[in-house]
Amino acid sequence: MKPILALFLTLAALAIPLAWGETEVLQGTSKGDLESNLSIFNLFETRPEPVQRFYAAAYGILAADPRAAFLEMTEDPEIQRLCGELCLTHLGGPMLGAVTADGVRVWLRTLKPAAVEVRVTTGDGERVFGPVHSTPDSDLTAVVTVTGLKPATRYPYRVLVDGQPITMPDHAAIVTAPDPAETGTMRIAFGSCFHRWGIGNAAQAQLIRSRNPVAMLLLGDIAAQDRNNHLGLHRADYLMRDLQPPWQGLAAAIPLFAIWDDHDYFDNDLAGIPEGFAEEDRQGVRQVFQQAWNNPAYGFGDTRGGLFLRTRLGPCDIIMLDTRYFRENVDGSFLGEEQMQWVEAQLLDCQGPFIILSSGTMWSDYVSNGKDSWGRWDPEGRERLFSFIEANRIGGVLLIAGDRHGARGFRIPRPSGFSFYEFEPASLGGRKGPPVTDPEWTTQLFGFALTYAFGEFTFDTTLDDPEVTFRLIRDDATELYTLTLKHSELTPPAR
Numbered sequence: 001m002k003p004i005l006a007l008f009l010t011l012a013a014l015a016i017p018l019a020w021g022e023t024e025v026l027q028g029t030s031k032g033d034l035e036s037n038l039s040i041f042n043l044f045e046t047r048p049e050p051v052q053r054f055y056a057a058a059y060g061i062l063a064a065d066p067r068a069a070f071l072e073m074t075e076d077p078e079i080q081r082l083c084g085e086l087c088l089t090h091l092g093g094p095m096l097g098a099v100t101a102d103g104v105r106v107w108l109r110t111l112k113p114a115a116v117e118v119r120v121t122t123g124d125g126e127r128v129f130g131p132v133h134s135t136p137d138s139d140l141t142a143v144v145t146v147t148g149l150k151p152a153t154r155y156p157y158r159v160l161v162d163g164q165p166i167t168m169p170d171h172a173a174i175v176t177a178p179d180p181a182e183t184g185t186m187r188i189a190f191g192s193c194f195h196r197w198g199i200g201n202a203a204q205a206q207l208i209r210s211r212n213p214v215a216m217l218l219l220g221d222i223a224a225q226d227r228n229n230h231l232g233l234h235r236a237d238y239l240m241r242d243l244q245p246p247w248q249g250l251a252a253a254i255p256l257f258a259i260w261d262d263h264d265y266f267d268n269d270l271a272g273i274p275e276g277f278a279e280e281d282r283q284g285v286r287q288v289f290q291q292a293w294n295n296p297a298y299g300f301g302d303t304r305g306g307l308f309l310r311t312r313l314g315p316c317d318i319i320m321l322d323t324r325y326f327r328e329n330v331d332g333s334f335l336g337e338e339q340m341q342w343v344e345a346q347l348l349d350c351q352g353p354f355i356i357l358s359s360g361t362m363w364s365d366y367v368s369n370g371k372d373s374w375g376r377w378d379p380e381g382r383e384r385l386f387s388f389i390e391a392n393r394i395g396g397v398l399l400i401a402g403d404r405h406g407a408r409g410f411r412i413p414r415p416s417g418f419s420f421y422e423f424e425p426a427s428l429g430g431r432k433g434p435p436v437t438d439p440e441w442t443t444q445l446f447g448f449a450l451t452y453a454f455g456e457f458t459f460d461t462t463l464d465d466p467e468v469t470f471r472l473i474r475d476d477a478t479e480l481y482t483l484t485l486k487h488s489e490l491t492p493p494a495r
Contacts, residue, residue, distance in 0.1 A: 034056060034059050034060070034063070037055075037059065037196065037236070037237070037240055038052060038055065038056065040196045040197055040200070040240075041055065041200065041240055041243070041244070043197060043200055044200045044201055044202060044246075045200070045202070047243075050082070050085055050086055051086065051243060053082060054079070054082040054083070054085075054086055054088075054243075055239065055240060055243060057076075057078050057079055057082060058073050058079060058236065058239055059236045059239075061073045061076055061079070061232075062232040062233065062235050062236040062239070063230075063232055063233055063236060064232070065232050066229065066230045066231060066232055066233075067231055067232065067284075068231070068232035068235065069136070069139055069231075069232075069235070070091065070109065070139050070140045070235060070239075071112070071113075071136045071139075071140060073235075074091070074111050074112055074140070083111060087167075088111065089111075089161060089164070089166040089167050090108055090109060090110050090111060090161060090166050091109040091110065091111060091140065091239065091242060092107075092108070092109035092141075092238070092239070092241075092242030093106070093107050093108035093109055093159075093242070093251065093252075094106050094107065094108050094118075094159050094166075094168055094172065094251070094252050095107040095108075095251040095252070095256060095293075095294050096174065096251065096252065096253070096254065096255040096256065096294065097255050097256050097257065097293065097294025097295060097296070098255070098257075098294060098295060098296035098311070099174075099175075099176065099177050099214065099215055099255035099313070100176070100177055100311075100312075101151040101152075101176055101177045101178065101179050101180065101314075102147060102148060102149050102150070102151065102176060103145065103146045103147040103148065103149050103176065104146050104149075104174050104176065104255055105143050105144065105145050105146065105294055105296070106118045106129075106143070106144045106146060106157070106159065106294075107141060107142075107143050107293070107294035108134070108141065108142050108143075108144075108159060108161070108166075109134070109139070109140050109141045109242065110134040110140050110141075110142065110161055111140070112140070113133065113134055113135050113136065113140070114133065114134050114142075114161045114162045115130070115131035115132070115133050115161070115162055115163075116130055116131055116132050116133070116134060116142035116144055116159065116160070116161055117129065117130040117131045117144070117159070117160045117163075118130055118144045118146055118157055118158075118159055118160075119157060119158050119159075119160065120146055120149070120155050120156075120157045120174060121155060121156040121157065122149070122155060127148075129144050129145065129146045129147075130142075130144045131144075132144045138291060139235075139288070139291040141291050141292075143294060144159075146174065149174070149176050150176065151176055151177065151178055151179040151182070152175075152176060152177070152178045152179065152182075152184075153175070153176050154173050154174070154175045155173060155174040155175075155176075156172075156173050156174075157172065157173065157174050158172075168248075168252055169248055169249045169252045169253070171209070171249065171252075171253055172252035172253055173253055175212070175214065175253075177214050177215070177313045177314055178214070178313075178314035178315075179314075180312055180314055180315065180351070180352065182314075183315075183461040183462045184314070184460075184461060184462060185458060185459060185460045185461075185462070186214055186313065186314040186315065186316070186458070186459045187211060187212065187213040187214065187456055187457065187458050187459075188213050188214060188215055188216070188217065188313065188316065188318075188356070188456070188457045188459075189208050189211070189213040189215075189216040189217070189254070189454055189455065189456050190216060190217035190218070190219065190356075190358075190400055190423075190425065190454070190455045190456070190457070191216075191217075191218070191219065191402070191425040191426070191427065191428040191453075191454040191455050192218065192219035192220050192221055192222070192261065192360075192401075192402025192403065192424075192425070192426045192428060193220075193221045193222075193402055193403070193405055193426040193427065193428055193429045193431055194218070194221065194222045194223065194428040194429050195221055195222070195223075195225055195263065195429040195431065196223060196225055196237065196240065196241075196429075197429040197430060197431070198428040198429035198430060198452060199222075199223060199240075199241050199244050199246065199247045199429075200244045200246055200247070201246060201430075201452055201475060202245070202246040202249075203452075203475045203476065204246075204428070204452050204454065204475035205246035205247065205249055205250040206246070206249070207473065207475060207477055208250060208254065208454060209249065209250060209253050209254060211456065211473075213254060213456065214255070214313050214314065215254065215255040215256070215257060215313055216250075216254050216255070216256050216257070216454075217257050217258075217318065217320065217356070217358060217400070218256060218257065218258040218259070218428075219259055219261065219320075219358055219359075219360055219400065219401065219402035219403075219426075220258075220259055220260045220261025220262075220263075220264060220265075220360040220361075220402050220403065221260075221261045221262070221263040221264055221402060221403065221426075221429075222241075222258060222260075222264055223237050223238055223240070223241040223264065223292075224237040224238060224263070224264040224288075224289075224292075225237055225263055225264070226263055226266075226267045226268065227266075227267075228266050228267050228270075228274075228277070228281075229266070229277055229281035229284060229285065231284050231285070231288050234264075234285065234288045234289075234292075235288060235292075238288075238292045255294075256293070256294065257295055257296075257309070257311065257318070257320060258293045258295060259307055259308070259309075259320045259321070259322060259358065259360055260289055260307060260322070260324060260360060261323070261324065261360035261361060261402055261403050262324065262360075262361075262372065262403065264289065265285060265324045265325075266281075266285065269371070269372045270324075271323070271324045271325075271327035271329060272324070272325070272326070272327045272328050272329050272333075274329075282305075282325070283305070286298075286305055286306075286307065286325065289307065290307070295307075295309055296309060296311055297309045297310075299322060299325070299339075300338070300342075304338065305325055306322045306325045306326060306339060307322045307325060308320060308321050308322040308339060308342070308343075310346050312351075312352065314352075314459065314461075315352045315353050315354055315459050315461045315466065316352050316353075316354045316355070316356055316457075316459060317346075317350035317351065317352045317354070317355045317356070318355075318356045318358070319343060319346050319347070319350075319355065319356070319357050319358065320358045321335060321339070321343060321357070321358060321359050321360070322335070322339065322360070323335065323359050323360045323361050323374075324360060326338075326339055327377065331377060331378065332377075332378050332380055332381060333377070333378065334374055334377050334378035334381050334382075335378075335381060340381060340384070340385075343357075343385070344385075344388055347388065347389065347392070347394050347397075348392060348394070350394070352396070353395070353396050353459075353461060353466045353487050354396035354397075354398065354457075354459055354466070354468055354487070354490075355394070355396050355397045355398065356398050356400060356457070357397055357398065357399055357400070358399075358400045358401065359374070359399070359400070359401045360401070360402060360403060361373055361374070361401060361402065361403035361404075362374065362375075362401045362403055362404055362422075362424060363382065363399050363401050363410075363412065363420075363422045364410045364412055364422055366410060366438070366440075366441045366443075366444065367404055367408070367433075367434050367435065367436075371404075372403060373403075386412075386414065386420065389492060390414065390416060390418060390492040390495075391495070393491065393492050393493075393494065394492070395487055395488075395490055395491030395492070396466075396468075396487050396490045396491065397420065397490060398421060398423070398457065398468065398470075398490070399412070399420055399421060399422040399423070400422070400423050400424070400455070401422060401423075401424045401426075402424060402425075402426040403426060404424065404426055404433050404434065405426055405427070405429075405431035405432060405433030405434075405449070406424075406426060406427060406431070406432070406433040406434075406436045406447065406448060406449040406450075406451075407424060407425045407426065407427040407436075407446065407447070407448045407449075407451065407453050407455075407472055407480070408424045408426075408436060408444065408445075408446065408447045408448075409421070409422065409423050409424065409444070409445035409446045409447075409470075409472075409481065409483075410422045410424075410441070410443055410444055410445060411443040411444075411445060412443065413443060414492075416492065416493060416495070417493065418492045418493060421445075421470075421483075421485065421490070423455050423470055423472075425453060425454055425455035425472055427448065427449075427451055427452065427453040427454070427472075428452070428453075428454055429452070430450060430451060430452040431449075431450075432449050432450050433449060435447075436448055436449045445481065445483065446472060446480065446481040448472070448480055451474055451480070452474065452475040453472050453473060453474045453475065453480060454472075454473055455470065455471070455472055455473075456470070456471045456472075456473055457469070457470055458471070465486045465487055465488050466486070466487045467484055467485065467486050467487070468484070468485055468487075468490075469482065469483070469484040469485075470482065470483045470484075470485075
């Protein structure tokens with residue numbers, strides 16, 4: 001790095017305001033500059049000055065080239081000096097993901113190409129998994145698969161890079177999912193719109209961990225903010241995520257499943273290949289996202305792309321849809337026909353009493369005239385899915401969504417007399433959005449804005465008629481809204 005640029009970035013890091021006001025909204029690449037990133041970095045707690053200098057220097061390298069990757073950054077002499085000063089052992093992680101009843105995957109981003117091992121403490125001693133090598137092609141990430149564990153069991157673990165243990169949170173542990181064949185209770189946390197603001201909220205992160213969910217579903221607008229096709233800035237935002245201690249503590253203990261929405265795709269309300277961009281840009285953004293997360297699958301897994309996925313956690317099948325990648329920006333193209341056929345097949349194949357069906361953006365249309373929702377772009381596709389679920393009497397479906405800042409819930413009545421239930425805790429970042437309530441929204445369950453809150457499902461399959469309880473929980477542990485639904489209430493009637 002040139003000395004003048006390094007000096008400028010260091011001064012910028014030391015001169016930033018410490019926090020944005022609660023209603024401050026930063027959107028667009030022009031406002032997502034170093035100063036605003038560092039302001040958000042210090043929103044809840046002022047980070048150590050050497051860490052800020054490191055991030056300022058890293059941002060300068062990643063921002064200078066739209067195709068800048070992490071290896072280019074870590075080969076810079078100033079970055080290497082700052083890594084030594086901070087005793088950094090890695091750039092990001094460990095992040096747990098893809099949890100099952102017998103294992104999990106562990107994601108890590110290294111400082112250079114390296115061999116990554118995971119060592120898990122079991123009743124029979126320490127078991128070693130890996131090594132998996134991080135490479136320039138993987139953007140210095142390695143994902144180690146851990147298998148052969150017992151269901152619903154806690155295992156301490158540690159991670160080694162080139163044979164040396166890395167620093168990681170003391171509470172880091174792997175907790176496997178319940179056996180799908182067993183009855184019991186299980187929690188899943190979920191929400192969207194962390195953006196950059198909510199990632200540093202230690203109270204919220206600690207509260208989520210304390211409630212011991214088997215996993216957390218993240219429904220988009222997480223970390224990367226309106227970077228369009230500037231892949232270096234996407235990476236700069238993910239680096240800021242991974243330097244936040246609250247995020248480190250959450251990701252090392254709670255398995256995460258992530259889908260994107262508009263802000264971590266390209267920019268506000270954009271989908272498909274936006275005007276002025278190319279297929280190469282869409283593929284680049286997808287690759288950066290894929291290498292920044294730890295999902296069990298990413299779309300079709302071939303040249304067709306996408307990020308949708310399906311998994312099973314205890315009594316619950318989880319289907320997370322991609323409402324950005326395949327949209328052709330014309331009516332009737334929200335998922336694309338191939339993804340629509342895929343989700344129909346998955347719905348028929350689900351075996352658990354409950355199904356979480358997630359959409360990056362809203363299922364219902366009561367706010368801001370639908371805008372970027374299913375009702376604006378593809379009401380026929382939404383009706384196709386709803387009718388398919390009813391015609392096949394697929395029970396236990398819970399709709400979740402994000403995108404629209406604030407937390408809201410709706411009952412969606414159907415002509416048959418059946419109702420779907422939609423939960424939108426798009427409140428992980430405490431943002432203000434459109435009005436949260438209106439007397440005309442007669443089927444609304446709740447509405448909150450300017451509140452840091454997450455959603456949670458608690459499943460109880462010990463009952464003859466299994467139940468699920470939804471809670472909207474503020475970061476001070478206040479339960480803002482609670483609703484319990486029986487499986488029978490979530491099962492469409494016979495026609």
